[in-house]
Amino acid sequence: MNPTAAVLVIGNEILSGRTKDANLGHIAEALSGIGVRLREARVVPDLEEEIVAAVNALRARYTYVFTTGGIGPTHDDITSACVAKAFGVALERNPEAVARLERHYASGHLNEARLRMANIPAGGVLIDNPISQAPGFQLGNVFVMAGVPNIMQAMLDGILPRLAGGPQLHARTVACELGEGVIAAELSALQDRHPDLEIGSYPYFRHGFFGVSLVLRGTNEEEVIAAAEELGGIIRQLGGTPNVTIGTKG
Template sequence: MTSETSDTVTAALLVIGEEILSGRTRDENVGYIAAYLTRIGIALREVRVVADVEADIVEAVNALRERYTYVFTTGGIGPTHDDVTTDAIAKAFGVGANVNADAVAAMRQHYKSGELSPARLRMARIPEGAELIHNAISRAPGYKLQNVIVMAGIPRVMQVMLDEVVPRLAKGRPIISRSVRIDAPEGDIAPPLGALQAAHPEVQMGSYPFFEKNRLGTHVVIRAADEASLDSALSALWTVIAEEGFEAVPADDEPGAS
């Protein structure tokens, strides 16, 4: 486990929606947000999924915003009755939520005259004191209230919101990583890898088994904010590989990377 310093910028992600929990919709946002935050130096430390239940959202938001530098949420800010995220965020902070004139003006760029129905205007309701996060696709904004960043659940819309809000956020040192493919079962690698992790507590080491061509293998990924520490740990890993007689090659991508 990587040791955190006082200047580490941390985050949690709260995924909101019955459709995720029921399996009707496959979440595409967690991996994207995790990789994005890693690149800019924000350490994602927790992901929660909650239903469209106001009390559950309030409880989760209040717990997470006290623990982490930022809380990102996705989902539940649409036009339907079960989109209760805005009401929950307002309740968590003890403020009201009203139709925001700037949000309405932004949405008029997307909807024709007469199309801003009461249902669509629900998407212009913003908690008091929040800053808008502009949405270049459908214009219905997200918002940032203190350290909570509220975004849409639709992946493409979430992505433009994330691009828009990130310049406003504090950032730490970006995490860099190296990956090595080892043609040996994870169980064989675990003991020397555990010893290596203990010797390099400033880096994070993970092992990810795979099965290919009827053979078991393992990807080992090491991550750190400091390149010198990463290089030292990588050199030590290659020494272990040689001593144990494992066959291995550098890997370009981390397991699961697209």
């Protein structure tokens, strides 16, 4: 069995359309690479009751929860306080986090607003931020990270070795120029013959041509390969030309 995960994106700017989320796809790919299945994502605004409810709903259901956003120095950065509230623990000034900020900011620049970034829920384990020092933290199975993509990515790089992954996911993508509706019946039968595989069908329109990418994904590489070969045969029988690529995410 693969561990499961959820991502919680926190921020009004994603919901207003101002900012396009760039973190979900990155986290999804990174988790696929270590055999963790991302099973849900949510985006919530900077409102305490929404964040607390989402943290508690997700941490009860999944092996890991990753949050992004809301850990900066301004009034709308309320993630740390909300995670403390969700866990029912105090929000405390963390001495190690203060020390990191003291090393980062020139003398006299570490004001009270910036010190808020050293407020960490009791029991939280710091997550390194090699870019701008203000740390994230892990509390239980919840990993709290920055929203700025390059900082989030650096934090995630530090977290991945801490995670217990699962069996490697293998994927084959078989693309062809047939319509989805042409291959649907045979594809459904293929799924029935391989219930342990996730088989997905994704139509595309590229360079003036319609086609479909068929993704087979699972932990048993031999079965993935065998099903991809079956699918290649089906496509040829229907008059198409299968084009296979290999990966972990499909």
